[in-house]
Amino acid sequence: DAGITQSPRYKITETGRQVTLMCHQTWSHSYMFWYRQDLGHGLRLIYYSAAADITDKGEVPDGYVVSRSKTENFPLTLESATRSQTSVYFCASSDPDNPPDNEQFFGPGTRLTVL
């Protein structure tokens, strides 16, 4: 299917485990983003990527690792999950060459629970 997909949609893990959240987009958008959404905080940017092999930190990067070897994929890894990382995670993509150039398209989200 075309668009932006995330997997898994739901994940329960335990403290200290490594978890990888997947994000895949079929639009060939150059920019991709990872957010977490918590009650009262809105969307907070974790990491973003301007192109394959180019990534940068956002507002709340601690405890997370990203990579982007291909334009279409942007996985997010929690190296050692903590309870404070329980959240809903959204991946998004954007195409600066098409207006509005800051418009971001969001995936369906992954609800992560860390016990």
Next chain:
Amino acid sequence: QKEVEQNSGPLSVPEGAIASLNCTYSDQGSQSFFWYRQYSGKSPELIMFIYSNGDKEDGRFTAQLNKASQYVSLLIRDSQPSDSATYLCAVNAGDYKLSFGAGTTVTVRA
């Protein structure tokens, strides 16, 4: 840290009324402004964007921007139950990033 503040909710309006949502931002250099709608359990979707001072209308939605006051608002006219959602204000934050407000939840009473 670029900040985006939205008026606290929840906002409850009767069907057919106007819902007014407000957003202020701290970065004077911001150039583009977005309103996203997010239904419960779903992902955000763009409903309006505005770049220039003044009003921009799209159907029942009107975005208003005042850069001097660093203020952007969203009006929803003839509110419908299907407008019940959380509305997120977003402001460009450089390098195609967006800073989001915490959101205002709107409930339209039938």
